[in-house]
Amino acid sequence: xxxxxxxxxxxxxxxxxxxxxxxxxxxxxxxxxxxxxxxxxxxxxxxxxxxxxxxxxxxxxxxxxxxxxxxxxxxxxxxxxxxxxxxxxxxxxxxxxxxxxxxxxxxxxxxxxxxxxxxxxxxxxxxxxxxxxxxxxxxxxxxxxxxxxxxxxxxxxxxxxxxxxxxxxxxxxxxxxxxxxxxxxxxxxxxxxxxxxxxxxxxxxxxxxxxxxxxxxxxxxxxxxxxxxxxxxxxxxxxxxxxxxxxxxxxxxxxxxxxxxxxxxxxxxxxxxxxxxxxxxxxxxxxxxxxxxxxxxxxxxxxxxxxxxxxxxxxxxxxxxxxxxxxxxxxxxxxxxxxxxxxxxxxxxxxxxxxxxxxxxxxxxxxxxxxxxxxxxxxxxxxxxxxxxxxxxxxxxxxxxxxxxxxxxxxxxxxxxxxxxxxxxxxxxxxxxxxxxxxxxxxxxxxxxxxxxxxxxxxxxxxxxxxxxxxxxxxxxxxxxxxxxxx
RNA sequence: GUCCCCAUCGUCUAGAGGCCUAGGACGACACCCUUUCAAGGUGUAGACACGGAUUCGAAUUCCGUUGGGGGCACCA
Numbered sequence: 001x002x003x004x005x006x007x008x009x010x011x012x013x014x015x016x017x018x019x020x021x022x023x024x025x026x027x028x029x030x031x032x033x034x035x036x037x038x039x040x041x042x043x044x045x046x047x048x049x050x051x052x053x054x055x056x057x058x059x060x061x062x063x064x065x066x067x068x069x070x071x072x073x074x075x076x077x078x079x080x081x082x083x084x085x086x087x088x089x090x091x092x093x094x095x096x097x098x099x100x101x102x103x104x105x106x107x108x109x110x111x112x113x114x115x116x117x118x119x120x121x122x123x124x125x126x127x128x129x130x131x132x133x134x135x136x137x138x139x140x141x142x143x144x145x146x147x148x149x150x151x152x153x154x155x156x157x158x159x160x161x162x163x164x165x166x167x168x169x170x171x172x173x174x175x176x177x178x179x180x181x182x183x184x185x186x187x188x189x190x191x192x193x194x195x196x197x198x199x200x201x202x203x204x205x206x207x208x209x210x211x212x213x214x215x216x217x218x219x220x221x222x223x224x225x226x227x228x229x230x231x232x233x234x235x236x237x238x239x240x241x242x243x244x245x246x247x248x249x250x251x252x253x254x255x256x257x258x259x260x261x262x263x264x265x266x267x268x269x270x271x272x273x274x275x276x277x278x279x280x281x282x283x284x285x286x287x288x289x290x291x292x293x294x295x296x297x298x299x300x301x302x303x304x305x306x307x308x309x310x311x312x313x314x315x316x317x318x319x320x321x322x323x324x325x326x327x328x329x330x331x332x333x334x335x336x337x338x339x340x341x342x343x344x345x346x347x348x349x350x351x352x353x354x355x356x357x358x359x360x361x362x363x364x365x366x367x368x369x370x371x372x373x374x375x376x377x378x379x380x381x382x383x384x385x386x387x388x389x390x391x392x393x394x395x396x397x398x399x400x401x402x403x404x405x406x407x408x409x410x411x412x413x414x415x416x417x418x419x420x421x422x423x424x425x426x427x428x429x430x431x432x433x434x435x436x437x438x439x440x441x442x443x444x445x446x447x448x449x450x451x452x453x454x455x456x457x458x459x460x461x462x463x464x465x466x467x468x469x470x471x472x473x474x475x476x477x478x479x480x481x482x483x484x485x486x487x
Numbered sequence: 488g489u490c491c492c493c494a495u496c497g498u499c500u501a502g503a504g505g506c507c508u509a510g511g512a513c514g515a516c517a518c519c520c521u522u523u524c525a526a527g528g529u530g531u532a533g534a535c536a537c538g539g540a541u542u543c544g545a546a547u548u549c550c551g552u553u554g555g556g557g558g559c560a561c562c563a
Contacts, residue, residue: 012563047562112561119560128489129559154561172492181490181559189561196563220491220558243493243556250555281499281512288501289511308500311556315498318513328526370525433522447522459524 005037006210009063009070010200012044013055016261017062019314020215020245020253023279027213027242029068030280030302040207041073043084044200046193062262066272067295072207080207085199092194095202095232096155096187104231105187107153108135109146130183131156155188157197157228165223170240171307177223185224197221201228204237213240213304216311217252240304243283243311253314269342269375271330274323282312292325324372335368336361339377346378351385359384363469366461384469387478388456393485395458398448401441406449407486409439413450414479423472425464432464453482 007028011021032039041063045051060075072078082088099105108131115131122129136158138146146153159182166176187198194202204212219241229236247257254260259268265275273295280298281291284307293301327335336357343355360381367380382388397406416431436446447463454475460466467475 010563014563044563050562108561115561123488126488130489175491177491183559185559186561191561193561195561200563215557216492217557218563222491241492246556248498252557278499283499285500287511291499291512310493310495310500312500313498315513318499321513324526367525372525436522442522444522451523457523461524463522 003210004208005032005035006040006208007031007037007213008040008042008204008207008209010042010044010203011059012047012050013059014047014050014052015055015255016263017059018253018255018260019262019265019275019279020260022062022066022068022262022275023245023282024213024215024242025063025068026276026280027240027284027304027307028211030298031211031213031304032071033299034302037210038071039069040078040080040209041070041076041083042203042207043074044196045084045086046196046199048191048193058263065266066262066276085194085203088199088203089192089194091202091206092188092198093192096194096198099157099187099228099231100155102231103158105155105157106136106138106184107143107146108156108184108186109138109143109151109153110134111151128181131185133184136184152190154186154190156184157187157224157231159184159227165226167222167226167239169219169222170238170304171243171309172219172241175219175222177220179223182223187228197224197228201225201232201234205229205232205234209237211238211240211304213242216241216244240307242307243309245282246311246313248313250311250313257314267375269373269377270319270323271326271338271374274319274326277326278319278322282314283308283310292322320372327371327374328369330368332361332365332368336364339364339374342374343378343381346375347382348386366465366469370461383455383457383460387481389481389485391452391456395452396449396482396486398445401445401449403486405439405441407483409441409446409449410453410479410483410486412439413446414476414483417472417476417479420472423468425468428464428467449482450479454478 009021009025009028011017029039031037041060043056056074063070070076072080072083074081074083077083085092096105100107110131114134118132119129135153135156143153160179163179164176165179166174168174185197186195188194203209222239225239226236245253247253249257259265262275266272276295276298277293280293284302286293286297286301286306330338340355340357340360343360344353347355363381363384364377367377371377371380396410397403401409413432413435416435417428420427420431432446432450433443436443439446448458450467451460451463452458454463454467454470456478470478
């Protein structure tokens with residue numbers, strides 16, 4: 001690497017930060033951190049119509065959540081600012097002006113209506129769509145006429161009529177384009193705002209970007225960008241494209257694929273370390289077996305050359321598994337702290353707030369290894385807080401059991417429990433395990449009935465630990481309730 | 488339609504001519520552990536899209552076919 005690494009993420013503030021974009025960020029961020037370079041956040045708000053209020057904040061929030069920190073950006077400043085394109089309009093206008101003067105670009109007065117008609121005809125006669133260069137050869141006089149008619153022109157790039165251009169991509173290798181297939185695209189819109197193509201080139205040069213790492217959807221724009229660089233007399237950066245993230249239908253991942261915003265994953269109880277690990281492993285791998293990597297391992301081992309070239313589907317099942325891995329690895333206190341917001345929100349309203357963290361500390365131990373997301377923690381523990389009496393009676397009567405044998409089992413168990421001096425797992429164990437044999441039941445049958453009676457559920461953490469956490473009184477009450485239910 | 492890209496188990500991937508009777512992970516299934524659910528353990532099924540060519544030898548190179556994706560806006 002001869003020049004300092006300076007990379008950027010340049011989103012347009014048109015919505016929520018989604019996982020595809022985050023993956024682009026990760027490649028850029030990792031590149032910067034691996035080489036000790038600079039990671040820049042730049043806002044490309046050149047489309048006034050599509051701009052969404054608050055989008056910049058959401059993007060930043062997503063990046064901060066994943067600890068993908070930037071060294072220069074709108075909120076941070078830096079020596080190459082401002083980092084918001086709408087604040088740099090004069091730069092693009094000057095560049096466009098220069099290109100027109102030097103004959104690399106021209107003003108176009110075609111109306112949107114004319115362009116639409118033109119396109120419709122091209123489609124009808126099965127011609128490749130593209131601007132027909134109507135205004136390309138206008139004389140100064142013709143231009144002046146249009147101007148006096150009050151028409152606001154756009155500036156178009158004067159595409160060479162023939163020749164080819166080759167781009168050497170780090171992930172895709174040599175890609176060659178025939179210039180005859182490219183049209184005179186717009187550099188500057190009639191409202192004075194630049195298009196992506198112009199703004200992107202002007203800023204990447206001005207901000208001394210060394211590597212442009214972006215999605216594959218941009219690869220066919222490379223010749224345009226290269227040509228602008230050439231016309232402007234600038235040296236282009238290294239372009240690196242990565243394959244797209246897809247939905248299960250194999251199409252480019254987008255909003256219609258459901259929860260796709262990184263903030264939604266956060267709200268659905270995924271850990272940031274899971275998302276970092278998981279997204280980092282789509283289209284990039286360390287070796288043939290490592291699945292769980294720390295942030296530092298990603299940084300240490302990152303290399304552009306290991307970016308694959310095939311599109312990848314976002315596999316939610318594997319994500320869920322990985323989140324479980326990270327949840328289990330949390331120390332109990334951390335698990336408590338991270339679960340708390342979900343519990344505050346997800347536990348029934350009748351549960352007293354603020355929540356009793358000491359009690360939580362005790363019961364969370366029982367569910368930590370059972371949770372795949374933090375969002376399911378409230379459901380996992382709710383029976384510790386509310387009496388769940390609505391369960392079906394059949395749940396009390398286990399395999400090979402009858403109503404009578406269940407009533408007996410529960411009745412005798414109740415007796416034994418009442419007489420218990422202490423109420424801990426060992427005591428319960430010694431009191432209840434032998435009881436199964438006495439009653440001629442399998443332990444599973446006895447414990448199953450007790451489980452449903454005390455929790456209202458058929459799947460819970462280990463019975464005795466659960467009962468201890470519930471406390472003797474509540475266990476007895478619930479057994480009584482079950483008995484009443486059976487009567 | 489046209490240009491560009493891609494092509495290994497259902498999914499994420501390892502593989503850069505012999506190490507491949509193709510490895511790992513998720514998922515699926517079975518069994519073990521076990522009071523249920525998890526977790527854990529063991530195992531099973533499961534892929535080089537197809538056709539040519541190059542080579543002593545091809546998942547790996549080349550060509551074609553097919554399939555998929557992306558671009559072709561006064562959107563990024």
